[in-house]
Structure formats: structure tokens, C-alpha cells
Amino acid sequence: MSRPGTPGGQPGPQRIADRAVAASEPARAYAELTAGNQRFVSGAPRHPNQDAGHRAAVADGQHPFAVIVGCSDSRLAAEIIFDRGLGDLFVVRTAGHTAGPEVLGSVEYAVTVLGTPLVVVLGHDSCGAVQAARESSATGTQPPGHLRAVVDAVLPSLRRAETEGVDDIDGIVDIHIAQTVETLLRQSPVLAAEVAQGRCAVVGVSYRLAAGVVRPVAAVPAGFATLDVPTGSADPVAAA
Numbered sequence: 001m002s003r004p005g006t007p008g009g010q011p012g013p014q015r016i017a018d019r020a021v022a023a024s025e026p027a028r029a030y031a032e033l034t035a036g037n038q039r040f041v042s043g044a045p046r047h048p049n050q051d052a053g054h055r056a057a058v059a060d061g062q063h064p065f066a067v068i069v070g071c072s073d074s075r076l077a078a079e080i081i082f083d084r085g086l087g088d089l090f091v092v093r094t095a096g097h098t099a100g101p102e103v104l105g106s107v108e109y110a111v112t113v114l115g116t117p118l119v120v121v122l123g124h125d126s127c128g129a130v131q132a133a134r135e136s137s138a139t140g141t142q143p144p145g146h147l148r149a150v151v152d153a154v155l156p157s158l159r160r161a162e163t164e165g166v167d168d169i170d171g172i173v174d175i176h177i178a179q180t181v182e183t184l185l186r187q188s189p190v191l192a193a194e195v196a197q198g199r200c201a202v203v204g205v206s207y208r209l210a211a212g213v214v215r216p217v218a219a220v221p222a223g224f225a226t227l228d229v230p231t232g233s234a235d236p237v238a239a240a
């Protein structure tokens with residue numbers, strides 16, 4: 001990828017230096033996300049990086065520490081459920097976190113140009129896109145308009161669920177999250193190369209709408225999301 005213009009301007013020497021630091025830290029990025037989710041779940045969010053001073057501080061450039069490829073569901077706002085603020089998360093959302101070319105390009109932009117060290121696929125229970133695909137498959141009917149593209153993108157996950165004997169909706173959702181992780185890596189050699197070189201990790205997490213909790217269901221490299229990452233030794237918000 002050539003150096004495209006960025007929302008915050010061209011990458012300069014300092015940005016490249018920042019990228020080198022950030023790119024070595026996928027585990028720390030994941031720890032910061034899970035710490036934020038724990039604050040949200042416990043009812044003690046800090047709403048970091050949402051004040052006017054920080055807004056001005058990040059106006060000249062962005063260094064988000066995680067890419068979120070999430071479902072568009074209105075109850076799944078990334079900055080809220082991970083208790084983060086401006087400049088922290090590079091968020092790409094589609095119904096059912098379907099990952100077409102524009103999504104792949106957005107992920108590659110964040111990982112290669114901004115140096116973001118973590119990609120998180122964010123799905124959730126009772127996902128309407130997964131339910132719509134399930135109904136379409138069961139009835140043999142095509143949804144109208146461009147909704148068909150969403151349904152078609154989810155159908156491979158339904159077939160995989162059938163193969164694995166999974167038929168409950170939330171089990172299918174977990175499979176679809178894992179399938180999206182694999183799709184990102186299979187369709188984006190650029191992302192796969194970043195992961196292979198240890199500069200980035202890809203994690204799929206499932207969010208519970210009522211409880212607000214995220215749970216890892218897939219990770220590349222394998223076992224990444226179960227790493228024992230120390231979160232209590234430093235203030236994750238202050239360190240962000």
C-alpha cells in the first residue's frame with residue numbers, strides 16, 4: 001500500500017516511531033480492552049479520553065490501539081462497552097460484522113498505516129443478521145435489496161454450524177465470529193503477514209447484550225486471548 005493521506009495527516013517520523021512502539025504490544029492492547037470492559041460491566045466506567053483537552057490533543061493525528069470489526073447493532077457501541085474515548089479505537093461496523101472489500105481495506109489501513117497492533121471481531125448474542133441468514137436458509141427465500149449481501153456473507157457460517165452440529169442461535173453466533181476472524185486473515189494477506197511477524201493479533205469476542213460482558217471465542221495466534229496479561233500492575237487508562 002502506498003502512503004495514502006490519513007485522517008490525521010501524513011505519517012511523519014514521530015508517527016513511525018510511535019507505530020514501532022505500539023506494534024510490539026498486541027497483548028497490552030487486549031489487556032486494555034478487557035480492563036475497559038470490566039469497568040463498564042461493573043458500573044464504574046471512567047470515560048477516558050472524552051474531554052475537550054484530549055479532543056484537541058488528538059486532532060493532529062491518531063494512534064488507535066485496537067481495530068474493532070463489529071456488528072452495527074445499536075447496543076454494541078465499541079467506545080461505550082470498552083470504556084474508551086477519542087483516538088483509542090478504529091471502528092468498522094457492518095450488520096453481522098460481514099467483511100467485504102471496504103472492511104478489509106479499512107482494517108489494513110489501521111494495521112499498516114496507523115500501526116494498530118490488535119484487531120477484534122465483535123459479535124453478540126441474538127444477532128439479527130445471523131437470525132436473518134438463518135431464516136433465509138430455512139425458508140429458501142432471498143431477502144430484498146442489498147440485505148441479501150449481508151445474508152450471503154453469513155451463510156458460510158451457517159453451513160459450518162450445520163457441519164459441527166450446532167443449531168442454537170448463540171452457538172451459531174460464536175461460529176460466525178470465528179469465521180469472520182478466519183475470513184479477515186484469509187482475504188487479507190497484508191493482515192496475515194502482520195500477524196505472522198508478531199506485530200498484530202486478531203481476536204474474536206462475543207458480547208452479551210444483557211450482561212455487557214465480552215468473551216473470547218477465537219484468536220490468532222492460537223491462545224493469544226488467554227494469555228495471562230497483567231492488568232493490575234499499571235493503570236491501563238493512564239497508560240493508554
Ligand SMILES: [Zn+2]
Nearest residue numbers: 071073127128
Ligand atoms: Zn448483530
